[in-house]
Amino acid sequence: MRVLALTAQLRLQKADVTASIPVLSDRVVNVASVPQRSPLRYPGGKTWLTPEIRRYLESLAFRPKVFVEPFAGGASASLTAVMDDYVDEAVLCERDPDVCNLWQCIIDNTEDFAHRVENFVPTRENIDVVFADTGTARIDAAFRTLVRNRVSRGGIMAKGASVMKRGENGNGISSRWYARTLASRIRAIGRYAENLHFVLGDGLSLMDVYRDNESAVFFIDPPYTAAGKRAGRRLYEYNEIDHEDLFDRVAQVRGAFLMTYDESPEIVEMAQQRGFRLARVAMKNTHHTVMYELLITSHELKL
Ligand SMILES: C[S@@+](CC[C@H](N)C(=O)[O-])C[C@H]1O[C@@H](n2cnc3c(N)ncnc32)[C@H](O)[C@@H]1O
Incomplete structure (x- = not known):
């Protein structure tokens, strides 16, 4: 009985952790209002996040030279960064040949x-x-x-x-x-x-290549398989990621980064342990339920 009560209390505390994270935007983006640049309908694609990605790039105190996307998928973030002239070039990595x-x-x-x-x-x-x-x-x-x-x-x-x-x-x-x-x-x-470079391989290794580059900005959108989440496994052929390792590598990045994840107490904990900044943004899942996506960043996101 006591064990059950403690477990329930712990679950409540964990839920509180996410509830205290600032909400950047409560309005679900109408994807039709965002330029569709990718020819792919990518599962877990981030076209809907384009307004926040732009705001993030605009908020940086420097113009990044290179946009690094270690988990390319439908590549919508890099296409926005390059085609809207936020960066000179983008380097993307994808494990699926x-x-x-x-x-x-x-x-x-x-x-x-x-x-x-x-x-x-x-x-x-x-x-x-x-x-x-x-x-x-x-x-x-x-x-x-x-x-x-x-x-x-x-x-x-x-x-x-x-x-x-x-x-x-x-x-x-x-x-x-x-x-x-x-x-x-x-x-x-x-x-x-000339401005877009796609590399076949492991996104974690690509991160190491640009880790010390102060004028690089990373957009990191891995398969969501942390904390027992199954979505990432069903959606992608390649989905095995060591999330702790990824977070450790992100902590070493000298430029800027914006990372996205499904909201979960485990991910919040990993981010907080490394002193990353957190925000939440409203989105609709495939069942049209409004939920929050977690944004994890190097630089503060303006509310
Ligand atoms: C969440 S999706 C990226 C979606 C993308 N941001 C978009 O807007 O379409 C994650 C992608 O990472 C790829 N992937 C999985 N493991 C990888 C790894 N170790 N290195 C590089 N890419 C990987 C998957 O094949 C999938 O395409």
Whole structure:
């Protein structure tokens, strides 16, 4: 009985820890009001955080030279940083070879890739042909990855993810393949090919490369697998992260950083132990429930 009471008390104290963190914004961002730059519908994507990322970059006392994104995914933060001229260049790391290859093809073969996207008619049969293709040419593999991302439920590309049958509002799969819009996003990204660098590998190692660079700013959005959370495991093929190790490396960064996590007492504790700053920002999850995302930063976020 006493053990139960103590456990309940502890849980209450932990919940209090997150409740005392300042709320940066209680208004859920309307994603339609933010420029969509990535051709990917990325699970856990941070397009909705764009206004806060901009505010953070504007609040820095220096203009960062390089934007470092160790967990690239749909890359929306780096695309904003470079295309809105907050930084000269972005370096991104992605562990999933299919996702990284897609980005590298967009950068290296922009026009061929955009042309292919523009001319693809997403019928069930054509999609099956793309999936059945075992061609190893990098551009074929990249195209397969993009099609898989666009037509799978929730954009999930991890093994076992299912393909949408009815599309949005029953409008068929074509409701997820806006050929001209996607091609124009790809061409827009291609115009910044010199400023965007995608590396295949472990984001933690990339952090070490830029750790001592005072004019680097890091945007860190790892798979959320800390404290037994399962979302990150279901969403991504590569999801094993040693979160304590990540936090230790972040503590050594000499430039600025903005890190995002699902709100949880364990993460708050890891951040507080290292003297990081914390804030919360409202967001809607996939079930349209309003909840808070945790922002962990080197520099104070203005309320
Ligand atoms: C939360 S998602 C990033 C979403 C991204 N911020 C966006 O807006 O689309 C995390 C990404 O990290 C990748 N990943 C997992 N482990 C990694 C590692 N050790 N190094 C680099 N990338 C990794 C996953 O494949 C996934 O694409």
